[in-house]
Amino acid sequence: MSIRGNKRSQADTQNARTASPRPEDHRQPPFLTLAYGFQHVLTMYAGLVAVPLIVGQAANLSDANTAFLITAAFFMGGLITLLQTLGLPFIGSQLPLMQGVSFDTVAIMTAIVSATGGLQAVFGAVLVASIFGFLFAPVISKALRFFPPVVTGSLITVIGLSLLPVTINWTMGGDSAAADYGSLSNIGLGAITLAIGLVLSKFKSGVISRLAILLAIVAGTVIALPLGKADFSGVASSTVFAFPTPLHFGMPTFHLSAIVSMIIGILVILTETTADILALREIVGTKVDNKRFTAGLRADMASGIIAPFFGSFPQSAFAQNIGLVAVTGVKSRFVVATAGGILVILGLFPILGRIVTAIPSAVLGGAGFLLFGSVAASGIRMLADVDYRHNMNLIIVAVTISVGIIPAAAPDFYAQFPSWFQTIASSGISSAAIVAVSLNILFNHIHLGTPEEPSVFAAAGTGRQLSPGVSAALKHGDHVINGQIIDAKGNEVPVVKHNSHPS
Template sequence: MTKLNKSLSPEHEYLGATKSVAYGLQHVLTMYGGIVAPPLIIGTAAGLNAAQIGLLIAAALFVGGLATILQTIGVKYIGAQLPLVQGVSFAGVATMVAIVTTGGGLPAVYGAVIVASLIGFFLAPYFSKIIRFFPPVVTGSVITIIGLSLLPVAVRWMMGGNKTAPNWGSIENISLALLTLAIVIGLNMLQSPTMRRLSILVSIILGTCIAYILGFGDFSHITNGAWIQAPSVFAFGLPVFEFTAILSMLIVTLVIMTETTADIIAVGEIVGTKVDAERIAAGLRADMLSSAAAPILGSFMQSAFAQNVGLVAITGIKSRFVVAAGGGILVILGLLPIMGRLIAAIPFPVLGGAGLVLFGTVAASGIRTLAKVDYNEQKNLIIVATSIAAGMIPIIDYSFFINFPKWVQTLFHSGISSTCIMAILLNLLFNHLPSSKRKSVTKNKILQEAHH
């Protein structure tokens, strides 16, 4: 991997154990809902009981922590060494549920994840070459849509997190979320840099305490069940390798690699550090290697978490060692189910109030990148407008692609992948095809002649 000047690159700064753990805990709280949701959905679809679903969730936390440490600390050729949190990807949930419910069961899911991830691992150095097709007009569009695509998650959290609950969208839920949001804003008005950086963590803690006092949430199950439990190897049976399942997961793998590439570029922009093809390849290898190993302990395909990119932006804490500490906390949570139950008890509206700022910050970072684009060039305006609009389609109405083939639905399931694909294609069309290059040369000649 390309050697970086570690004295100048902010991601290599070590803040000390205490600060690293505190800031790392912020990352865990930010992504906790996202990392436990996929195993919950897949386990329910597989007909598992509550105890078995608990094992899936514990495995997701444990493997996500190990994957995060691998991505942030890294070894030779593996790991982007950037503040990126890893966890079970949402991109493959629909596909894995389909495999589970069509008779393959969890063993077929695990077999498909292993094979598809190994293929992705060997594709990483070739896939990373697309970095040259990511100028600011593309990266800005992708980073902006990452934030916009996450905002509906924050809104659902603000409303209660569960549409079937009787208090969904209640004034109480939204008021609690707005109170948490107000705490975040208030803390960011303080003179203390430390309090501003810890604003998300402190707001979630204070919001949870207020929720407890007011009778929100259910904290009664925290002490129920085992306190310490290690993940089991192949707890749900040995993997089964089915061709159709593997093919489906391979499409998902390409989507995840696209999204992870976008996240690596996004966090590189925010941190202000160099991101080249070698670094992207190292990040993708960590993604795919952890994904291939995940089924051994009962987890699923891993991916970088976009919501944590927002936390890096809003706190200004760019150290990869902070995120590595967050990975360590995830590993501990995977071994201590009681701690997982404690964090799981945090009311969704509290997370929603903090998430509104976090995810909006990602979009703002994208807008800042788009400010570098020359809009006097009509083609740049078209690329940005069309890419963001295309990314908004699955956000506005997820059923837009429902009558398309399954692979199309998988490819364009999220606004991130839709924008990424559209922006790359339009950038190729306008800036890399021979005809577009000839037009650019002709225009430059005309401008030079007019200047002289």
Template sequence: MTVRPEDVKLPLGRSFLYGLQHVLTMYGGIITVPLIVGQAAGLEPSKLAVLIASTLFVGGAATVLQSWGVPFIGSQLPLVQGVSFTGVATMLATLDGGGGLPAVFGSIIVAGLVGLVAATFFAKIIHFFPPVVTGVVITTIGLTLMPVAAGWAMGGNAKADDYGSTANIGLAFITFVIVIALSKVGVEAISRLSILIAIFIGTIVAGVLGMTDFSGVGEGAAVAGPGIFAFGAPTFKISAIISMVIVVLVTMTEATAGILAVGTVVRTKVDSKRIADGLRADMLSTTVAPVLNSFPQTAFAQNVGLVAITGVKSRFVVSAAGIIMLVLGLLPVLGQVVAAIPAPVLGGAGIVLFGTVAAAGIQTLAKVDYEGKGNMNLVIVGSSLGFGMIPIAAPTLYASLPAWFTTVFSSGISSAAVMAVVLNLLFNHLRASTPERQSACATGSAWPAG
């Protein structure tokens, strides 16, 4: 029997090394949401630490569930799970409304249950995600993450005095060069660990230059569990629940695209059953997360780039990453060490990782037929990519529009996904109104031969 690429098992030591590489890649992203929400809730440092540790613990458990899988739950793909950024604005609005963290957690529990019921329906729309759609979404994922890499390269904290300094950008560039150089090495083990090694070397360089701060390592309890409802029993506000349901539906759209994206990178079959299993894992994790003081869970897109650039497709490597996150959630001192890695180092590695995601999307788009009779695929791709780039180019464009609209379309990924699905449905499924001749947009964009 043929073994699926994602089912290949590597030696335990290598699995955890590759898994650590995944954790370092997404660590900055996974702790950002609890930092933002915790600070907005006015939490003191000790409580904020509980929120971050809980987020790591829940993300680790969700990652193991998604990648390892149990019957009907988990896509069994190399997908690292973490807190979704999509719900940040909604959670902040709930806090501003006086509901506090209990109201935030209550809305997530209800929305997660709604998503769990809706997972089977979402899985049935896979035929609306042909290469012309998935290629757009994967490309947009990579491009949308580029501002994240740039922010890290500049220092990570826009309010810091050295944000955007020559030193920060120089450190990011050094890390970038190290990743490229190690990727060129003929030794497979070194090439596949290029991100991890580059982050390690970059941190040493930062230490020599006086750009690291490990003074906070060792403060607080050595071992700390997440606790159950550490911030009080959940409360249920209708307005917060409705808003969070919309967030969860958007998250499910992005998760579906993420599952298809990693399936493309791994080159394995992804059908409606697998998507349903993956979405159930997402939604079950989201429902349970508030019990352990965390937020909505979804696949982290940046880790798709790591799978692509290293060629390590084993889901068990990602399960190892989940175990590492569980340990980080229980041992704050280890999390403090990881958190001390300078943001510019992560930025230098992120440029390669996120660019690789975009390149994988371009590879998919290269398979699309753009010249068939009555073919409007070029219009679909061009319009959807343009729509997806709007939140990056002009983040405040939708600021005056209704909240439900901004929740959906403030994300470049969901914007591109919605537009690509709608246009593909309009031009490639509802053929009655599609002209036999291409539009001027399609024909006029072709470069002349020679």
């Protein structure tokens, strides 16, 4: 028994040594980790700055207080990114998720400011609603069985497509009120940045191709300088160091109507983060169980509990950074954690933030075409593997994508709907998630009333089937040429015949 036990122990030890680590746990050399991390910061900084600017204007804040909101957004985004990527017990998914102030609650926050006249009511509503979301997170994670590939593939596609108007706006200049908005110079600058990124991505050097986005942004900014598109004059007058002062705007106040509205916004964030985690799970190729999934949602909600005390707002994962992971293939959570550390530093040193924010929007727009398009492409690739025979999966995909694109294609589509409905539906990702899950339950889980004959929308089956053993032996990239099975590298896979009745 002891010999067998020793052999088993040795075998277990050997298996542990040879087991493949999680892709997200891979570490890059320090210099590359820093470079890749900075690339993540440049990818998301414009979206991070936009929310405090909008809310600050709605609250009629002074330039100094608006700058404080921006600094706090950097600081909290970095702090929650570190929490999400590195993790604490029961909090943090340990996935390469970049966190930043969520757009989903902007309309709610501006409405609260208009109704109450101050940010204190916003912070109070965020605090209470985030506590509710923190406690509600396990309920969301238990519903993962309702997110099969037909749902997740549709949601990932919608995430990518819904972000394209953002990058188009950036390419046109970012500010629709500016005189040069949509000018050939802005669009041309974005096109040059995109072209540089495409050329660099073709380099045989893995480092250069993976840093193609960062290098393209740097090159685009250099080109923009003599054209007068990049202005770094404000850097010298910026404050060098400033710590986000706790309760800078005063103690939070609590209004029932504001809290109820914010709870709706928090549910939208939870829904969108669900889609983001599922998308990243497929892109990274890692296992995310219910426990890990819940921990990721809790990190989002923890941000809303902490942020109000530092003058900031709820955080969520940034989809454009998921696109960056897909484009570069750099799946390390430590790279994104480094990006979080950079954000914390930017939050402590406003002068560094001013340098980053001086990058022209058109340059970011050119890079965005690569980033956001890659997210949509990842979803389309997943949908290609979905079985559409004798089921309604085609309808699930069609309706989900159609509904998800409405806010991007027609921003005023829901203008006449009740405000609570606008809050949910104005996020294409959230509305798509609700539709996809509902249709999947209706068509694939509820069999009552399902006709024996398939719907006219169901793809017809070929009648051909493979045994489980044969299908399990096939790998991604295998294909058939002239009756022979060829693997992804072009090598023939031998077919071995087994006699069922040996002589």
